[in-house]
Amino acid sequence: MTRAHQVDEKTSARIDELKPTQGALGMEHVREKMRLTSEQPDDRRAAFMDEHALRLVRGPGGTLHVIDHHHWARAWHELGIAVVPVSIACDFNDRDHDAFLAAMREHGWIHPFDAQGNETSVEALPPSIGAMPDDPYLSLAAFVRMAGMFEDSPEFNAKFAWAEYFRERIQGDFASTAGFAKALAQAVAASREDEARELPGFKA
Structure with a gap:
């Protein structure tokens, strides 16, 4: 390096x-x-x-x-x-x-x-x-991290990998508070799936 x-x-x-x-x-x-x-x-x-x-x-x-x-x-x-x-x-x-x-x-x-x-x-x-434009999946990743589902180490910015993981699984109405809340609930559930264990920063 x-x-x-x-x-x-x-x-x-x-x-x-x-x-x-x-x-x-x-x-x-x-x-x-x-x-x-x-x-x-x-x-x-x-x-x-x-x-x-x-x-x-x-x-x-x-x-x-x-x-x-x-x-x-x-x-x-x-x-x-x-x-x-x-x-x-x-x-x-x-x-x-x-x-x-x-x-x-x-x-x-x-x-x-x-x-x-x-x-x-x-x-x-x-x-x-x-x-900078809005990517709502980065917000999902941030709030899921704050909920303790993964950690973002200085060596690797894990939020990008988690945002892509959610992007592949969750479609929602991010324009409303209720829509974002529903998507966030789905993101928390998705973070408990077996596939999430392969993501950087995953916390068992």
């Missing part, structure tokens, strides 16, 4: 300058994080956000790419928070575009899949956090 320039730099950044490294997110999960943020008292909100600082890498030309906490990023964007806490894990500023993408792929930090779970080109990734 290409050696990363690890920096662990804690700073802040404008949210509209951050680049996504995945093609979609789950808006129902975003709304939950909006609620959690909004519930924080004024004197506690900054510390709360620091606890959930976005994890980034610095790319060629100093561009900033989110590698963890896309949903927190979108929640804060939706709430109108312009500047957010970030932690820059690695600095690839000295690499050209191709070497940067190669390093991102080696570390598992880029997921170019659209809102239907189809693989796309890196160039087709959304240009900003605010432009």
Whole structure:
């Protein structure tokens, strides 16, 4: 694996300058994080956000790419928070575009899949956090994980595999609260099937 320039730099950044490294997110999960943020008292909100600082890498030309906490990023964007806490894990500023993408792929930090779970080109990734489309199956995966059915290790972003597992099994009306609740119940049931044991992060 290409050696990363690890920096662990804690700073802040404008949210509209951050680049996504995945093609979609789950808006129902975003709304939950909006609620959690909004519930924080004024004197506690900054510390709360620091606890959930976005994890980034610095790319060629100093561009900033989110590698963890896309949903927190979108929640804060939706709430109108312009500047957010970030932690820059690695600095690839000295690499050209191709070497940067190669390093991102080696570390598992880029997921170019659209809102239907189809693989796309890196160039087709959304240009900003605010432009990321909704994939409701990522919300299902997030809430099933919170229910304790699987764990998402730092080494492998298991939510994508679980989202695809649910996509193959569950069709629902995600536009309504009742429809999403029904789909979530089906997802929890599906996570207990024998086939789910083969998925990353499965918890017996």
